[in-house]
Amino acid sequence: MKGPLRMRFLLSAKTIEQLAPTKTEVAVVGRSNVGKSLLINALGGSGKLALVSKTPGRTRLLNQFALGESATVVDMPGYGYAAASGSERASWQRMAERYLLERDELTRIMVLVDGEIGPTKLDVQMLDWLRSYDRPYAIVATKHDKVKSSQRDKRKRELAAGCGVDPGAVVWVSAAKGTGLDRLRGLVLQWLDRSAG
């Protein structure tokens, strides 16, 4: 047992220039309701960490957390709000693209996919886009506890196929039950370490 990551909220930023300097950073992205807030809270062992990301006015910003002394985690705004207007979507896209392509310290982009419903069209678009720019990503499936144990192997294979990767490349977690969290914490530390020192 490694226990929770040492995470604390730093700031909310509209552009990459407003982010705090860091040595190494991972980002978390996914459609709204995928379970991003619950997962960030669970990784950090606090029910309040990602509360800020849900605060009105901050839902469209990059929310940056410190992890230990020299690393950071960025919670990206959820995509695919049914209510979002065309111009809101365009502005999300501009900010996200710039961040994902130009943030030099970014060592891994965690793309969350709902383990209960599988990848949506927008998830697949995001993954295709990341691959087209050769950006380092990892697929993290959420809500492991919502799928019956007898269905999980099949679901994982389908989810991986829908995302265009091998099942072994998918990390499946439950923020609610704690399943897979220690493994994911270990991976996050590895991803961050890649460019440290």
Ligand code: GDP
């Ligand atoms: P976000 O919009 O991506 O930040 O999603 P939230 O973290 O707010 O979660 C969206 C909904 O899914 C909430 O009702 C959560 O309680 C639920 N949820 C998130 N993670 C899990 C999980 O691991 N298990 C279950 N059963 N529900 C989850």
